[in-house]
Structures are given as C-alpha cells and as structure tokens.
Amino acid sequence: MGERLLEVKDLCTSFFTYTGEVKAVDHVSYYLDEQEIIAVVGESGCGKSVTQMSVMQIIQSPPGKIVGGEVLYQGKDLLKLSPAEMRKIRGAEIAMIFQEPMTALNPVITVGKQLTEVIRSHSGLSKKEAWKKGVESLEAVGIPDPEARMKNYPFEMSGGMRQRVCIAIAVACNSKMIIADEPTTALDVTTQAQVMELLQELVVKYKKSVLMVTHNLGLVTRYADRIYVMYAGQVIESGTTECLMTAPKHPYTVGLLESVPSLDDDKEKALVPIEGTPPNLANMPETCPFLPRCRYAADKCRNSVKPSLRLVDEKTNHYTACYLDLDEHFGSDPETLGQEAEEAGGQARKSAAGEAGTPAKKSADVKADEQTGKEGVTL
Amino acid sequence: MNSSYSRYIIKRILVSVLVIFIISVFVFLLMHLIPGDPVRTMLGGETDEAVVQAYREKLHLTEPLPVQYWLWLKNALRGDFGTSYALNGQDIGELLWQRFPITMSLAVPCILVSTILGVLLGVLSAIHRGSVFDQIVTVILTAMNGVPIFWIGIVFIWVFGLKLRWFPVMGYTAPWDNFIQYLRTIAMPVTVMSFGPLSAIARQTRTNMLEVISQDYIRTARADGIAESSIKYRHALKNALIPVVTIVGIQFRWLVGGSLFTEQIFTINGIGRTVMLAITSRDYTMIQACTFIISVFVVGVNLLLDILYGWLDPRIRLSSGKGE
Ligand SMILES: Nc1ncnc2c1ncn2[C@@H]1O[C@H](COP(=O)(O)OP(=O)(O)OP(=O)(O)O)[C@@H](O)[C@H]1O
Ligand SMILES: [Mg+2]
Numbered sequence: 001m002g003e004r005l006l007e008v009k010d011l012c013t014s015f016f017t018y019t020g021e022v023k024a025v026d027h028v029s030y031y032l033d034e035q036e037i038i039a040v041v042g043e044s045g046c047g048k049s050v051t052q053m054s055v056m057q058i059i060q061s062p063p064g065k066i067v068g069g070e071v072l073y074q075g076k077d078l079l080k081l082s083p084a085e086m087r088k089i090r091g092a093e094i095a096m097i098f099q100e101p102m103t104a105l106n107p108v109i110t111v112g113k114q115l116t117e118v119i120r121s122h123s124g125l126s127k128k129e130a131w132k133k134g135v136e137s138l139e140a141v142g143i144p145d146p147e148a149r150m151k152n153y154p155f156e157m158s159g160g161m162r163q164r165v166c167i168a169i170a171v172a173c174n175s176k177m178i179i180a181d182e183p184t185t186a187l188d189v190t191t192q193a194q195v196m197e198l199l200q201e202l203v204v205k206y207k208k209s210v211l212m213v214t215h216n217l218g219l220v221t222r223y224a225d226r227i228y229v230m231y232a233g234q235v236i237e238s239g240t241t242e243c244l245m246t247a248p249k250h251p252y253t254v255g256l257l258e259s260v261p262s263l264d265d266d267k268e269k270a271l272v273p274i275e276g277t278p279p280n281l282a283n284m285p286e287t288c289p290f291l292p293r294c295r296y297a298a299d300k301c302r303n304s305v306k307p308s309l310r311l312v313d314e315k316t317n318h319y320t321a322c323y324l325d326l327d328e329h330f331g332s333d334p335e336t337l338g339q340e341a342e343e344a345g346g347q348a349r350k351s352a353a354g355e356a357g358t359p360a361k362k363s364a365d366v367k368a369d370e371q372t373g374k375e376g377v378t379l
Numbered sequence: 380m381n382s383s384y385s386r387y388i389i390k391r392i393l394v395s396v397l398v399i400f401i402i403s404v405f406v407f408l409l410m411h412l413i414p415g416d417p418v419r420t421m422l423g424g425e426t427d428e429a430v431v432q433a434y435r436e437k438l439h440l441t442e443p444l445p446v447q448y449w450l451w452l453k454n455a456l457r458g459d460f461g462t463s464y465a466l467n468g469q470d471i472g473e474l475l476w477q478r479f480p481i482t483m484s485l486a487v488p489c490i491l492v493s494t495i496l497g498v499l500l501g502v503l504s505a506i507h508r509g510s511v512f513d514q515i516v517t518v519i520l521t522a523m524n525g526v527p528i529f530w531i532g533i534v535f536i537w538v539f540g541l542k543l544r545w546f547p548v549m550g551y552t553a554p555w556d557n558f559i560q561y562l563r564t565i566a567m568p569v570t571v572m573s574f575g576p577l578s579a580i581a582r583q584t585r586t587n588m589l590e591v592i593s594q595d596y597i598r599t600a601r602a603d604g605i606a607e608s609s610i611k612y613r614h615a616l617k618n619a620l621i622p623v624v625t626i627v628g629i630q631f632r633w634l635v636g637g638s639l640f641t642e643q644i645f646t647i648n649g650i651g652r653t654v655m656l657a658i659t660s661r662d663y664t665m666i667q668a669c670t671f672i673i674s675v676f677v678v679g680v681n682l683l684l685d686i687l688y689g690w691l692d693p694r695i696r697l698s699s700g701k702g703e
Contacts, residue, residue, distance in 0.1 A: 092604055117609070
C-alpha cells in the first residue's frame, strides 16, 4: 500500500425535495490509499452512488447539494476548487465508470470520438495523437482490433465491450483513481470476472487505486482489501475484508453475510434477506437507524442516540457503529461463512500480483463458484 | 459505414418511388370515384350531349381504365395535366409550375425561421429550466400554439398593414423580380404561418433536451471532465435533435396545407388558392393535378427527412444494411 490518495471526511449530501431534506449521505468518511482496492457495500438506496457522485461533484443540482465535509485528494480539498479546476480532476485524476454500460456511452458518437474528446480535454494532444492514444488504451483494456473498434458506435458493441471502453477512458488519461459504481452488475458472470480481472490488472500494472461499489459479496471477498458497509446514508462498519467477513460486529453486516447462500447449499437456509426496510432518509430517527430491523436490539440501543463509529481493532482497521459486542450473540452461521470467505478472499490478489497470465484459471474458478451459487449473489 | 448509408438512401428512394406510384393510382381513380358523371358535374346539367361527349373523348374517358391510367400517368410525368376548365383552358402544368414555387417561397423561409428559432428557444429554456426566461417562453409558445391562423392573420393585416402601414396587406412579388419587395410581401404571412411550427418545434426541443440531459451518457461525459459547453451543444443536442426532425417534417407538410388559409387571407396566388379555386369550381382535372403535385411533394419531404434521420442517427443508418 502506498500513500493516502483520497480522504473523505464527514461528507454530507442532501436532496432538497418538496417532502423535505433527504439526507442521502450523512457524515460519511473513508479513505483510499494508492494501489488499494476498497469496496462500498449496502442495500439499494443507502447512498453509495450519491457518495461517489458527490466526490466527483456530478450531483444533479437542484435538488442535490453537498452540504458539508471535505474531499481531500492528495491533500487538497476538491470541494474548494472552482468548477473549471474540478473539471480537470474528473476523468484525468479520478475516473468513474458506471453500472449500465449499455447507456453509459453516447449513442450517436463513435467510440473513437468519445475517447479522443476525453483525451483532448485533458491534454494538449493533436487529434491524430489523441487518436493514437485512444487506440492504445483500447488495446490496453483487451479490446481486439482496436483500430476498427474506434470507428464503431456503442450500439455495435456488447455490454462487456462497452464497459471495457469506459475503462479505457479511465486508462487513457492516466487517472490515478477509478471509482467503479457497480461496474459488473449488468453483465453476465463470465464477463463480470473479466472486467474485475481487468480492474485488478490496472491496480497491479498501472498502480491505480479502485473504489468499487457493489452488491456482490462474492466479488468483494475476492478483490477488495477493505470494505465500507453503508446503511441509510452512513458508514456503519468498516475494516479489512478479512476481519469484516470473519468477525463482523454490526448486526447489519451480519445480516448481509447471512443473505449470501453458503457453500453446502441446503435449500432451507439458502438466502436470508434482512427483514424490514431502511428508514426514510427525509425523516431519520434519533436512535440507531438499524434499530427497527435489528435482531439483537437491547435496551441501551432504544434509549441512546445513534451510535457513532468506534474502533474495534486497530490492526484490522475495524470500526463499527454499534453499542453491542456481537461476539456474545453470534450464532454459528456467519462464522462458517466467514471462513469460506477468508479462503476465497485475498488470495486472488496475491497471485495476480505475483504471476501474470492467470485469468483463464480464475474465470474457471468463477464458473465453479457460479455452480455452487456463491458468485452472483445480490443483496 | 458509407456504403451502408448509401444503401439506406437507395432503399428510401425506391420506397418513395413505389409510394408515388400508388398515390398516382388513387389520384387517377379520383375522377372515377366521384358519384355521377364527372364531365357532366363539371360542365353543368344543361350542357349539350355532343359537347359532353367531346369533353369525354378529350379526357380519354371513353378508353378502358388501364389505358386511361397509362395515358394520364405518361402525361403527368411530363408535367402535362391537361387544361383547366375553371381558368378558361389554361394549361394546368404551366399554371402549377408558376404557382407551386410561390407557395414554397413562403413555406421554406417559414420552416427555416421556425426551426432555427424553435431549436434555439427550446435549448435555451431547457438549459435554464425553471428560470424566468423559461417561464415567459413557455407562456408565449403555448399562446402561439393556441391562436387560430385566420384570426392572427386578420389582426396582423389590421395592425401592421392598415394601421401602421409597415407591410403590404395583399399581393406577392417574386424574389427574382425584386428581392426587397419579396421580403416585404412575405413578412406578414411568414410570421403568421410560423406561429404553429415555431411553437411545436420549440416545445419538442425543450422536452427532448431535458430528457437527454438526464441520460446516463451525459453523466458519463460530466464524469469524464468534458467541458460543459460540449456536453450541452454536442453530446446532448445531437441526441435531442433526432426527434425534432420528425416535428419539422410534420410542420412543413402542415404549412402546405395551411397555405389554403394564408394565401386566401393575404391574397397570394400560390398552390393553396389554386386548390381552393379548383374545389369551388369543381375543376376535377385541376384537383387531380394539385393533389398529385402535393402528394409528390410530401413524399419528397419524407424522403429528405429519412435521409436526414439516417445522417443524425447511426442506429438507423447502420442497421439498414443488416435488414430491419
Ligand atoms: N435526484 C434525487 N432526488 C431526491 N432524492 C434522491 C435523488 N437521487 C438520489 N436520492 C436519494 O438518495 C438515496 C441514495 O441513492 P443512491 O443512488 O446513492 O443509492 P445506492 O446506494 O447507490 O443504491 P443502488 O444500490 O440502488 O444503486 C436514495 O434513497 C434516494 O432517496
Ligand atoms: Mg447506485
């Protein structure tokens, strides 16, 4: 791990709607080091995307507005930059790729023109040089026959191919950080694996850092160094992948892990969705936001204001926003699950860093996972 | 890519030719669909049987139907539509050759002004959505769309023609005769005729623009750090204009229909007044000719729009090669 690349402190983003202020991002803090892959997980609507779009400052305004916090990129606060300065950060320093590759590219402009426009808006390159660089970046993300592909329109490409084009844009401008908002959700399992391998290769080969938002815990355990769990616009637990998978402290994280089917797939306990729905972001309770859905809720929880993040273990960087010490309550299920996760996780990274040419083996792994029903689980 | 576009264009041309052929059949049959004897209807009840018979023979009405059609089409394609009964034997082909350009010299500037202004207003009010400007434009456009063309025409004649005496209230000067005078004579009719098209085009552009701006690819362009001006006027506008083409086409065709009113109000002898005259005097050969010319014009406009569509939207242009 290298230097601190991005540090987000107490970021708050709200949507001002006629029903009131929707606190979509509520004092969220996280960091990303160089050459690190971190994952942000959580239920739909918990503010994962809005957090990332706030960092990029591409929130639609009105109704959205960043109402507080700092976004320190290499030590300087992006929120203090002028729009023109921020534009130079987007795409050039921090690139973002989105969930829907089918709609993420402009349908009436060729891939080559879209790619070269981004390159040229961040460099003084001539049209010809930019074109050459575009071809190179398509090649770098594994698109065969890149010269010809440059002349294609997005609709002439498959979803996986388009996602590669989006990644190529990120590569073309040498951005140090890639924010990937559910980059693989819309893709089939094999393509998912290929795209993730590609992102990982960028980290190893080009020393980039990746923040990925995902619903897929299988991908998280396989690729992420650390995890942030979000709930109702807040980070409620964070730590290394290993510690969160083996020893989660927050009942919500426990619930997420339980919702993943286990390997010895007895049908009865296949999927345990967390009961209830998250609170209304426009009208948050004073108490712990997870309280109404919490299995372990104690008197202390009901009688106190919402817990803030507290350090559990310094070594694993483990923080949780829960008053309880969950070990006492813990059943056996999450533990077995955690061990499986540990076996799967982390190792992929190490081997990728060590030896090249393993993707074939890994997609085979993924296929095996798919058969056992572990991969492709969504929350 | 280019070969695929030319294949697309050729295909559209072939379809247009086919459509014109079908239309010609219907236009021809018009004569025979009219209840009773068209010649008698035209000439009036008391005409001498010999005269009627002579007229029938002149119009080839005594031949078998397919032969009649063939003769009619052959002449029509040469621009020969026979002579006008209402205008004392004037050659219809020649007449239309004079009058159709007059209608066009009003309709074309009208659609140009409407399109340019409409797109401009639509884009600006979409970009400044909710602003005072947007609200004022919306109110004006809604009002423009609501007023009937003959009413606004009369108001214009009264205010700008009779009271202020800025523009002539009737008549027409061809642009090649005196361009300044031409501009003065068409100023009022073109303005009046532009109300509907301008309003429709502007509102359509605004709606499309707003829809496009919320699309994923615009978000991508922002996230890529592309300049805001390029996002709006290249990435967004290119997509927003595609459906506008349809509206422009509809409005252009509507203008030719609307010339029936405007030419009457401003006393301009274009195709609109000719059609009016033909209908009121039951000059069936002239109705036939006018219908055919206007239909061919509409098919031509559609063809032009299809070509424009393909040019704007690669999905249309490129998928034509692979079959639809
Ligand atoms: N334009 C908007 N107006 C009002 N509220 C909004 C708007 N966009 C987002 N929100 C609110 O922000 C919350 C967080 O949305 P966000 O898209 O970040 O969720 P997410 O965690 O990315 O979910 P998903 O997994 O479905 O992508 C939503 O619950 C929604 O209420
Ligand atoms: Mg999201």
